[in-house]
Amino acid sequence: MDLVRVALDVPLSRFFDYRLPVGESLSSDDIGRRVRVPFGSRSRIGIIVELPATTDASPEQLRPLEAILRDLPPLPADWFRLTRFCAAYYQAPLGEVMLSTLPKGLRRTDPPKARTPKRKATPPAAETPPALTEGQRAVLDTIVDPAADKPASAAPASDFAAYLLHGVTGSGKTEVYLRLIERALAAGRQALLLVPEINLTPQLEARVAARFPQAGLVSLHSELTEAARTRAFRAAFLGEARIVLGTRLAVFTPLPDLGLIVVDEEHDASFKQQDGLRYSARDVAVFRAHERGVPIVLGSATPSLESWANANAVFNPPGAKSAEARPGTRYTLLSLPARAVAGAVLPPLRCVDTRREKLQDGLSAALLAAIGERLARGEQSLVFLNRRGYAPVLSCTACGWVARCTRCTANLVLHLADRRLRCHHCGFEQRIPPACPSCGNQDILPFGRGTQRIEEVLSARFSEARIVRVDRDSAKSRKQWEALLERIHGGDADILVGTQMLAKGHDFPRLTLVGAIGADAALFAADWRAPERLFAQLLQVAGRAGRAGLPGEVLIQTEQPQHPLYQALARHDYPAFAAQQLAERAQAGFPPYAYQAMLRAEAPLMEEAIAFLSAARAWPEIASHTAVMCYDPVPMRLARRANYERAQLLVESSSRRALQAFLTPWREFVAATRVSSRLRWHLEVDPLEF
Numbered sequence: 001m002d003l004v005r006v007a008l009d010v011p012l013s014r015f016f017d018y019r020l021p022v023g024e025s026l027s028s029d030d031i032g033r034r035v036r037v038p039f040g041s042r043s044r045i046g047i048i049v050e051l052p053a054t055t056d057a058s059p060e061q062l063r064p065l066e067a068i069l070r071d072l073p074p075l076p077a078d079w080f081r082l083t084r085f086c087a088a089y090y091q092a093p094l095g096e097v098m099l100s101t102l103p104k105g106l107r108r109t110d111p112p113k114a115r116t117p118k119r120k121a122t123p124p125a126a127e128t129p130p131a132l133t134e135g136q137r138a139v140l141d142t143i144v145d146p147a148a149d150k151p152a153s154a155a156p157a158s159d160f161a162a163y164l165l166h167g168v169t170g171s172g173k174t175e176v177y178l179r180l181i182e183r184a185l186a187a188g189r190q191a192l193l194l195v196p197e198i199n200l201t202p203q204l205e206a207r208v209a210a211r212f213p214q215a216g217l218v219s220l221h222s223e224l225t226e227a228a229r230t231r232a233f234r235a236a237f238l239g240e241a242r243i244v245l246g247t248r249l250a251v252f253t254p255l256p257d258l259g260l261i262v263v264d265e266e267h268d269a270s271f272k273q274q275d276g277l278r279y280s281a282r283d284v285a286v287f288r289a290h291e292r293g294v295p296i297v298l299g300s301a302t303p304s305l306e307s308w309a310n311a312n313a314v315f316n317p318p319g320a321k322s323a324e325a326r327p328g329t330r331y332t333l334l335s336l337p338a339r340a341v342a343g344a345v346l347p348p349l350r351c352v353d354t355r356r357e358k359l360q361d362g363l364s365a366a367l368l369a370a371i372g373e374r375l376a377r378g379e380q381s382l383v384f385l386n387r388r389g390y391a392p393v394l395s396c397t398a399c400g401w402v403a404r405c406t407r408c409t410a411n412l413v414l415h416l417a418d419r420r421l422r423c424h425h426c427g428f429e430q431r432i433p434p435a436c437p438s439c440g441n442q443d444i445l446p447f448g449r450g451t452q453r454i455e456e457v458l459s460a461r462f463s464e465a466r467i468v469r470v471d472r473d474s475a476k477s478r479k480q481w482e483a484l485l486e487r488i489h490g491g492d493a494d495i496l497v498g499t500q501m502l503a504k505g506h507d508f509p510r511l512t513l514v515g516a517i518g519a520d521a522a523l524f525a526a527d528w529r530a531p532e533r534l535f536a537q538l539l540q541v542a543g544r545a546g547r548a549g550l551p552g553e554v555l556i557q558t559e560q561p562q563h564p565l566y567q568a569l570a571r572h573d574y575p576a577f578a579a580q581q582l583a584e585r586a587q588a589g590f591p592p593y594a595y596q597a598m599l600r601a602e603a604p605l606m607e608e609a610i611a612f613l614s615a616a617r618a619w620p621e622i623a624s625h626t627a628v629m630c631y632d633p634v635p636m637r638l639a640r641r642a643n644y645e646r647a648q649l650l651v652e653s654s655s656r657r658a659l660q661a662f663l664t665p666w667r668e669f670v671a672a673t674r675v676s677s678r679l680r681w682h683l684e685v686d687p688l689e690f
């Protein structure tokens, strides 16, 4: 009998066997093909993983498959290795992992008719690249060149090497990527360029396309229509697209001629998927490069401390606890310490001590004066504040009532633009009450400041200025975001007020002043990764100032001007900051000096969530895993979200291998634990948030 073993998108760690219909035939070359199969009362799309000789399924159970889809070549062996690695490493069912990496259009049992897209106009001649700076040249000379002639006898089996490119903002990292892509293309290979956010793709897309008009560049991200994403995936898979630019999901695209992977802004948290398969696209990319034997470059002005430790032997002395590498291996450190454009220097950065100076509506006299100067000179200013909305608290002055979300342990944020109160955790919203719902007092007031309020304060102060606010409320869609960018680039903006959306990757030539407000909160946050994120954000946003020859300046309002984080920031000294943080992490036994996994549960009642985690902790074999530390279940900081009480249990080890050896059987035990239908749980490896 002809048997076909199929991976399906179901939360079970097993495959399913089917019969081949009469008249069809398959060979081992068809492994990796998509098929349509009956499952329960419905049809599903699956992937052939094996043509087994025997099956455990009884003849009655064994149903014939419905169709073999031949619209694409079978998924290749290296794609199987990649998805297998992810399933094992992230403790997720293999079928779920495999199917979730495909665009929706390829997972549908009723695929829409493919329409041929309009042909794009014939591309113009490629733009000529600038002469490299000395720093860029040195970096490029160090990186393996797959196109370089090698004597056949000496050709290495693998060109794998991992590089961490630490380049200050404006140092021309993008030009380095472009030259590496050029080499890969010249060697007949494809290049995969990963970026953290869709918002960053339009500008970069335009730059890459202008440089390589013939390379059939495609971009892959979650805002594409289903049809467009399927088309881009196909083009990459068939080798028609020689360059793939994408967000984290693009890391799984099958690429027959892959020759280079670049991960830009590698420190960015959005490389980590926060639901479903909770993977880090950066770490998966390193595994993939290693597995495919191709070089990978991780670039950032503020590398993640994990990558920095991997690239600096001093933080990983032989025999140190973290001697086991993350997926892949250690990195070569490359540096671009200066800005690329002649005359552009890093902006001086100064703390404004807000203990000494009375703030006017949250803004210091120094910052207001600096903005005034920019206005007089026709230059742009940016006020950075990582809090959207008008005010984070609405409260009654008489009885102390505070507007809280009924579904979360969180305050409602006041949005004055459309006169709503909104929960930033669950999306709940309501009208602003005319009086205190508790005591009837009419005097309910906003406390604290978000971007909308700062925008209001600035327009009262500088009535002649054109002010543009950029946050997730003003740039909800990509279209709105692009319109805002165009406005800013076109010079139709004097003052920008924005969240971290403005911090990354943008080049605003007339921007010469950056003011950061409200940053101190992160210094004392309970999350021990908060300082790392704060430093990265402030350095990135500071990097927007003075990029095009006009001198820039950065002012940070703080009550802690002597704090080591701000001191290192003022010197633009990422290595000093990283060294200090890594020393603290080593002392405390935090990552990268320990490996962690988090089991989280949520249920209508906290007792249920805790009971589930306690049952998981009561795993009889736990005692035999002596290298693994299993902590007590505790409520999460945001203990209630959208009417679910949430708790978590941390598992930790100084050995990656020991942790993995624990997690696999433990997860099976946990998955077999009886739970009420009201309880949801997941296991996250390498969690970023606590």
Ligand code: ADP
Residues within 6 Å of the ligand: 130, 131, 132, 133, 136, 167, 168, 169, 170, 171, 172, 173, 174, 175, 340, 341, 342, 507
């Ligand atoms: P980064 O990504 O490191 O922040 P970019 O790649 O955006 O920096 O480069 C910053 C600026 O320097 C850009 O305007 C870019 O066009 C310019 N630039 C990069 N390399 C060169 C070069 N070799 N010569 C002249 N200008 C360059």
Ligand code: ZN
Residues within 6 Å of the ligand: 396, 397, 398, 399, 400, 401, 436, 437, 438, 439, 440, 441
């Ligand atoms: Zn009241």
Ligand code: ZN
Residues within 6 Å of the ligand: 405, 406, 407, 408, 410, 423, 424, 425, 426, 427, 428, 641, 642
């Ligand atoms: Zn809520």
